[in-house]
Structures are given as C-alpha cells and as structure tokens.
Amino acid sequence: MPIKLEEYFDRDTFSRIKECADQHETPFLVVDLKTIDRAYDELVDGFPFANIYYAVKANPANEVLSLLKNKGSNFDIASIYELEKVLALGVKPEQISFGNTIKKSRHIRAFYEKGVRLYATDSEADLRNIAKAAPGSKIYVRILTEGSTTADWPLSRKFGCQTDMAMDLLVLARELGLVPYGISFHVGSQQRDIGAWDAAIAKVKVIFERLKEEDGIELKMINMGGGFPANYLTKTNTLKTYAEEITRFLQEDFGDELPEIILEPGRSLIANAGILVSEVVLVSRKSHTALERWVFTDVGKFSGLIETMDESIKFPIYTEKKGELEEAVIAGPTCDSADIMYENYKYGMPLNLAIGDRLYWLSTGAYTTSYSAIEFNGFPPLEAFYI
Numbered sequence: 001m002p003i004k005l006e007e008y009f010d011r012d013t014f015s016r017i018k019e020c021a022d023q024h025e026t027p028f029l030v031v032d033l034k035t036i037d038r039a040y041d042e043l044v045d046g047f048p049f050a051n052i053y054y055a056v057k058a059n060p061a062n063e064v065l066s067l068l069k070n071k072g073s074n075f076d077i078a079s080i081y082e083l084e085k086v087l088a089l090g091v092k093p094e095q096i097s098f099g100n101t102i103k104k105s106r107h108i109r110a111f112y113e114k115g116v117r118l119y120a121t122d123s124e125a126d127l128r129n130i131a132k133a134a135p136g137s138k139i140y141v142r143i144l145t146e147g148s149t150t151a152d153w154p155l156s157r158k159f160g161c162q163t164d165m166a167m168d169l170l171v172l173a174r175e176l177g178l179v180p181y182g183i184s185f186h187v188g189s190q191q192r193d194i195g196a197w198d199a200a201i202a203k204v205k206v207i208f209e210r211l212k213e214e215d216g217i218e219l220k221m222i223n224m225g226g227g228f229p230a231n232y233l234t235k236t237n238t239l240k241t242y243a244e245e246i247t248r249f250l251q252e253d254f255g256d257e258l259p260e261i262i263l264e265p266g267r268s269l270i271a272n273a274g275i276l277v278s279e280v281v282l283v284s285r286k287s288h289t290a291l292e293r294w295v296f297t298d299v300g301k302f303s304g305l306i307e308t309m310d311e312s313i314k315f316p317i318y319t320e321k322k323g324e325l326e327e328a329v330i331a332g333p334t335c336d337s338a339d340i341m342y343e344n345y346k347y348g349m350p351l352n353l354a355i356g357d358r359l360y361w362l363s364t365g366a367y368t369t370s371y372s373a374i375e376f377n378g379f380p381p382l383e384a385f386y387i
C-alpha cells in the first residue's frame, strides 16, 4: 500500500516544505516550525497542569530551542554542551533540569555554577557527586519501568533503579544536605501502550506514601519523561487520548491535589514537523531472477536514520512516482553492510522508481540531525533547513 500523504501532513504544510526542498540538493532535512508550535500547544492543552521540559536531544537546533523558549518551555538537558547552547539563547538556569543520570563531577559543578538546581540521579555514587558539586540542590530519582516491549525505542535498563533503592537514595539525599524532591521515569520512547504510565504512576504513588510514612519525607514532583507518540507507520492513539488516560491515572492515584508534574517530550513535539529528503542513488537486483529490488539512497543509518536500527522506527516514505509497487530492501550509501534501513519489514516501492527520484522520509524531525555522523565514508553531516 502506498502511504497516504494526508495522514501525515496537510496540503499547506507539505507545499511549504516542498517549496524549500525543491531549492536544495539532497540529502537534507526540512523542519516546519509551525508544526512544532502546534504540537506544543496541543501538549499544553492535553496537560494544562504540567510543566514542560523539552528534551533538547531530540533536535537541538537553535531555531527549535528559540521557538520553544518563547512559548515558555523549560529544558531537559543531557550534557554540558546542551547546557551551553540553551544558556547562550537566554534560557534561565531555573528553567533547566540536568536529566542525565550519567555525568562527570566537574560537569555537575559547572551546572551548579551556572545556577542549575534540579538534578536527576539513579545511583549512590552519582548522588554523592551531586551533593559535593551542587550542594543543596533538588534531587529526583529515576525509577525503572516496564514497557520495553511496547516502546519502539525502549530506554529501560540503562536508566533508573528499583523502588527500594530509589527510596534509600532520597533518604540519603536528605542526609547529604540535598532536597529530596521527586521521582522520574521514562516509559520508553514512542511508547504505544498507554498502560505503561499507569503502572509507573502506581509505583511512584507507593514511593510517595512510604517515604512520607517511614521517613517523614514529602516529595513534591513527578517527572513523567517522554514517550509520547509521533506519527510513524505503526499507528498509535492520538496525543489527546494519551493525555486523557494519563490524567485519569494520575487522579486515580493522587486525587485532585496533584504534585508538580513535569513532562519531557522530545519526539512527540518535533518528529512530525520534519521531512528528510533523499535521492535514489541506485536500484538493483542481486540476481537475474530476484523478486525484490534493492533501493540505495543518499541517506542511511549514519546520516540521520540510526533509529532504523533493528527496524525499530518505521518512517513513512513518500515518493511522487505512482503505479504498481514491488517489495524493496532500502539501504544507505556507505560502504558498511550495517547501513541497511529496512530489509525484514517490506516497503513497497513503485516499479518505475528510478535513479535520481526523490524519497521523502516523513516524521523525521526528531533524532535525525543530532544522530548524524560527521564524516563517515566522507559524507558530511545531515544538513537541515528550518522554515
């Protein structure tokens, strides 16, 4: 089945992007800032009680950061390099959370010196580093969550700790002179099962109650991370449904007096705003009788499409060629055999698709430019235009 463009972009937006795309040589990404603006408003409508901390890693372009800053967003920062970027744009340290649980002591100190007072952790060694380098700061502990099988890009295992350890860390935080402030979780990026938030919020509730009863610690905040959906081939519920359900889960556990709620959206704000435009470099078959073609294009895993690893994220691919489709393997331009985007999941490509035709990779605004290698096989990093 060919993809239906209108399921991903309205005519106006596509024409705006196409007009820009027609002026440039492939490969490049075009990002429509109006779409991000709308997505931000939609998130605020869905979660009017939440504070939004944009996960800068999804797309750290100044155009995106400035837009979101002007809309009142806060920022979830992963490294000192992201910190420098957002501060240079005039973001205030009070609007920043250092969300990475893996960090050098001297970088924590640099955050502290710039005025940042909100830190994530999930281990004792990191907590002790924070206590030394950022005394008196607010701490939230990231817990492990379920849901890795229903998230297209799971984040569990590497980050977070078990509930018991989270409680011990918050008690230790107080002993070390820090402020035990809250709990965070991330149910996995592109999480298709809304129930994953239900289970995570229930765990948080237990931690809030037990810390209060057993240690007299009253936590103030829940950071629910990202995980909200972008529009790829594999369908999800709408953001509105996510918001309604997650709000219900929160109210079931915490009643009407919700703690401070933080969201850290990345993908759901940015992905749908971008189209990566590539060109077909070669179409071939591996034998005279082979039933499938190989379509090689001038972008690949190393130039922005790393999330095709294990075919995790299935980007909708649009071409202006029409007619009968035939299954194709889709691969990138480098001399690396890992540079195959889709082989098991069969994309239908028009039989008349030819060298030089353009492919439009939809919903590619997030996690593409920032993942692109800088010189693999000599190819330059993915260029991007923000309109």
Ligand SMILES: Cc1ncc(COP(=O)(O)O)c(C=O)c1O
Pocket (backbone or CB within 6 Å): 055, 057, 058, 076, 099, 100, 155, 186, 188, 189, 190, 225, 226, 227, 228, 264, 265, 266, 267, 268
């Ligand atoms: C700590 C943290 N918060 C938020 C996000 C953004 O998640 P998503 O893109 O699913 O919205 C990530 C993604 O890796 C993350 O690591």
